[in-house]
Amino acid sequence: xxxxxxxxxxxxxxxxxxxxxxxxxxxxxxxxxxxxxxxxxxxxxxxxxxxxxxxxxxxxxxxxxxxxxxxxxxxxxxxxxxxxxxxxxxxxxxxxxxxxxxxxxxxxxxxxxxxxxxxxxxxxxxxxxxxxxxxxxxxxxxxxxxxxxxxxxxxxxxxxxxxxxxxxxxxxxxxxxxxxxxx
Amino acid sequence: xxxxxxxxxxxxxxxxxxxxxxxxxxxxxxxxxxxxxxxxxxxxxxxxxxxxxxxxxxxxxxxxxxxxxxxxxxxxxxxxxxxxxxxxxxxxxxxxxxxxxxxxxxxxxxxxxxxxxxxxxxxxxxxxxxxxxxxxxxxxxxxxxxxxxxxxxxxxxxxxxxxxxxxxxxxxxxxxxxxxxxx
Numbered sequence: 067x068x069x070x071x072x073x074x075x076x077x078x079x080x081x082x083x084x085x086x087x088x089x090x091x092x093x094x095x096x097x098x099x100x101x102x103x104x105x106x107x108x109x110x111x112x113x114x115x116x117x118x119x120x121x122x123x124x125x126x127x128x129x130x131x132x133x134x135x136x137x138x139x140x141x142x143x144x145x146x147x148x149x150x151x152x153x154x155x156x157x158x159x160x161x162x163x164x165x166x167x168x169x170x171x172x173x174x175x176x177x178x179x180x181x182x183x184x185x186x187x188x189x190x191x192x193x194x195x196x197x198x199x200x201x202x203x204x205x206x207x208x209x210x211x212x213x214x215x216x217x218x219x220x221x222x223x224x225x226x227x228x229x230x231x232x233x234x235x236x237x238x239x240x241x242x243x244x245x246x247x248x249x
Numbered sequence: 250x251x252x253x254x255x256x257x258x259x260x261x262x263x264x265x266x267x268x269x270x271x272x273x274x275x276x277x278x279x280x281x282x283x284x285x286x287x288x289x290x291x292x293x294x295x296x297x298x299x300x301x302x303x304x305x306x307x308x309x310x311x312x313x314x315x316x317x318x319x320x321x322x323x324x325x326x327x328x329x330x331x332x333x334x335x336x337x338x339x340x341x342x343x344x345x346x347x348x349x350x351x352x353x354x355x356x357x358x359x360x361x362x363x364x365x366x367x368x369x370x371x372x373x374x375x376x377x378x379x380x381x382x383x384x385x386x387x388x389x390x391x392x393x394x395x396x397x398x399x400x401x402x403x404x405x406x407x408x409x410x411x412x413x414x415x416x417x418x419x420x421x422x423x424x425x426x427x428x429x430x431x432x
Contacts, residue, residue: 071316086287088268091318106319140252141368181416182366183365185324186268209276209284227361232367
């Protein structure tokens with residue numbers, strides 16, 4: 067909305083691990099101020115990430131319960147994962163839904179794109195709404211069977227206050243789905 | 250809700266930069282399966298991160314517009330930053346509000362805690378609602394003056410679809426504030 071984007075004077079990789087890649091960027095802002103920024107890149111090795119809101123009907127949705135190594139506890143979330151090379155976004159969403167929640171969907175639709183922390187991370191995630199579900203389980207690469215739980219949209223305000231549901235992207239996806247269904 | 254947390258067999262740092270620290274964890278799940286996980290730790294060097302929802306009244310809120318090095322464009326977000334050592338959470342929230350948006354608040358209240366990606370990151374952020382605002386600007390460490398914009402909660406559904414507003418945590422904070430005000 068006005069300002070011209072800072073000039074990237076230099077960009078280099080400063081660390082790389084199995085999963086993560088960290089870049090350092092030298093920037094010159096339009097007012098002449100120069101700064102060195104670090105950002106997390108390649109969080110998902112170039113593959114599209116996708117998260118699914120599985121709707122059982124207009125009032126209920128499916129969540130998974132999975133061990134989260136970042137917070138070191140079991141957390142509620144929505145089915146999610148990486149789209150495979152050559153795989154369509156909606157097909158990847160349906161596959162993750164089958165692997166993690168044990169449901170397939172006859173109707174899938176892209177809802178939006180979310181970032182995690184646009185200041186510090188290049189990561190983007192596509193959000194897909196899945197409707198007209200049927201029971202179907204595919205074997206994924208999870209180390210253990212994930213918990214599957216059904217909640218109602220009229221419980222959402224309380225759900226987002228639970229200590230075992232903290233993931234902002236899944237919350238946004240559910241708030242947006244609730245708005246969509248309420249229209 | 251049932252499963253016992255995996256045993257952490259080993260945890261070590263595999264990379265460290267100015268801003269980020271990456272850890273590798275060896276885990277044994279309760280079914281005996283062993284896995285090696287990587288996670289991003291120390292995203293904010295142990296300081297509490299805080300995000301502020303500044304309410305002008307029951308219908309309008311203040312957003313900032315800032316260059317985001319992760320997505321390499323200007324993005325809308327809410328004022329946010331790190332609480333300083335010895336600083337109270339609400340005082341830190343008010344300071345960031347003054348530095349980034351040019352407002353102080355007479356009433357601040359903690360709303361919730363959010364994670365970014367609990368599977369891969371230890372990061373947590375506190376969300377604070379700020380009311381009864383007055384004009385007050387403090388000098389921060391931003392490389393340039395941030396844009397300040399006022400929006401209405403009845404615009405939120407359209408706002409979250411804008412390509413320059415993608416940050417999941419700020420969206421959740423606004424959806425939760427809207428629910429709170431609607432009660």
